[in-house]
Amino acid sequence: MTRTSLADVACSIARATDLFGDAWTALIMRDVLTGIHRFDDLAHDLGISRKVLAARLARLVEEGVLVREQYQEHPPREEYRATEKGAELHSVLMALMAWGDRWYAGEAGPPARIRHLDCGHDTTPVTACGHCGGPVTAANTTELPGPGGRIGPGTRVLGPLLVARARP
Amino acid sequence: MTRTSLADVACSIARATDLFGDAWTALIMRDVLTGIHRFDDLAHDLGISRKVLAARLARLVEEGVLVREQYQEHPPREEYRATEKGAELHSVLMALMAWGDRWYAGEAGPPARIRHLDCGHDTTPVTACGHCGGPVTAANTTELPGPGGRIGPGTRVLGPLLVARARP
DNA sequence: GCGATGGGTTTCCTCAGGGAACCCAACTAC
């Protein structure tokens, strides 16, 4: 929904951001994944304008992130459910939430906890290496050109991911 | 930068999204973390309007995600560097990139690879449980109210994160 | 003195977002 479409830029972050880099889209996906599936419920929960909600949902369905399903015939009622592609946005939401918890939770602590059903504990999701399982941070990674890499505007494929250092 | 500010909503995703849920912000952070630190370089690389770039950078500095540093005195030249808070957005970028790679990489493959320096392999970052190290997905997590939880518009603190099921 | 460089600010225009009202089919209560 940016004015200049980013979808054609040769960078997966840009492509993902073209869809997801809208404040409402992230919250819609959070709601759908937490069990809110109906238009009116979403509109109420988010306080979003119905027009914009309709546009976002249409876009998400078009992208294959959500599907619109009839859940009863009389009267015909539709609801939105996440596809596999949509469910995998969960990791983006977890990363956003972990970051928000870390930097914006007040004295009261974070507003929500994530319970990991596999181990039964409340958890803070972390980003790990799919190969060795170690933590992946800006400091211990480098970006290299990939097989589908091509150079163009918005394309950065070289250089250490962390040149920056935190200052007081 | 949404019209309705989301910063006051009691949800870390909303708070993070209020800042990060702008298409340009994610790309600016990607660039800064990959080593592009100067205004003009950012403007050229992103193809963003200089006005919007100035506004975004100012916002990011104000939020403590970037710092503006003089790197030479004569003539005075400034550049933008990520703080620790900014560097931790790396995990959000990794999640976005992994998702984009998985769903949008064409036949050619993803445009970039991430090399994990700790183990030396190219990797796909995954979201893991900070407690047991197992994978965290929409299917094996539940969201529960946290210590700082309060109920309000946009606040969802109950219900399984995956009620949805993928359909063909 | 002359142009280039870095880092912006200003101006103008268009179009996306917000709010609120409207729409319509199908129940449901009386």
Add this chain to the structure above:
DNA sequence: GTAGTTGGGTTCCCTGAGGAAACCCATCGC
């Protein structure tokens, strides 16, 4: 049988954010 409610949108108008391009200004190299 008709009035009201619910779900799921669409239409209208208005404001303000984003884009493009021009302008600004201090400093440098020549």
